[in-house]
Amino acid sequence: MATGTYEGDVFTLQDTPVLSTLPRAALGGGVVYCSTDRCIPDGTGLDAASTIHVAKLPKGAVVLYSLVYPIDSATFDAPDAATLAVTGELGITGDTDLFGDIGDINASELPQVVIPKPDGTTYVDRTDPLEDDVDVFITTADEAITTTEGIVVQMFYTVAGKI
């Protein structure tokens, strides 16, 4: 065994910049954008497997991470643990957990850091930009949402080609 000297994928591009690497230049220091949304799915269906649309992302977006936490209309969107152990996935049509898994929002009101998890079909690593404009939605699981309770999703992303 021996020690190694490695370069990350993006570092390598930066070290030998050529015209074809420019579209991904944002990965090496692009502006960070945030899409933030809230939803309290009140009344029209609360069961597990409900979907909650929480963002529209542009083609070229590279999601860095998302912050997710439970809320209740009674506490004005302060972090507030859910009544039941609802979990979820954050993703898009065709890859419903592309942006990661949401753990039990009953266990804690603490914000969760949710990290992308490509499945290798369209997106094979975490620096792949979105190939289309997409709607982002949560698919709930395990338990039904309780009325007046909901969720906040803040998605932080950069955009390939913008610096």
Add this chain to the structure above:
Amino acid sequence: MATGTYEGDVYAVQETAVIGSIPNAKLAGGNIYCSVDRTVAATGDGLDLGSTHKVGKLPKGAIVLYSIVYPIATATFDAPDATTGATTATLGISGDANLFGAITTLASATPQIIMPSPDGTTYTNRNKPLQEAVDVIMTTAAVNWTTAEGACVMIFYTM
């Protein structure tokens, strides 16, 4: 003992704004930039602790706010994936290998939020801008890597 009334370094600058304080104004609401990179180790390139991974280039003037680091494996397409061994690491630059913080065991898939930890030689507090453009280096420690496993490093900074 008694209560005190304090002001943060940046707040104090804002309260008495003068020409000389403008360069640090971004600390109070500047754009946030992100450098994101991924690296995976391989047997043929060396896996031992003490290996270095270059995972970012930051410009002169950058002020690192925080970094998010988590383990990955090529087999799972960069989803958070705990490493086989309890490899730890430091994140820094040449001359201050942990300037941007210490990474605890990557044997957990949970993302870690890493805060800068200047050693007082060149940078004496976390608001000090980089004095020159730097390569960011992750240096492994504690346990050797396993082949095809690595880490994702996202560095958030203002200018």
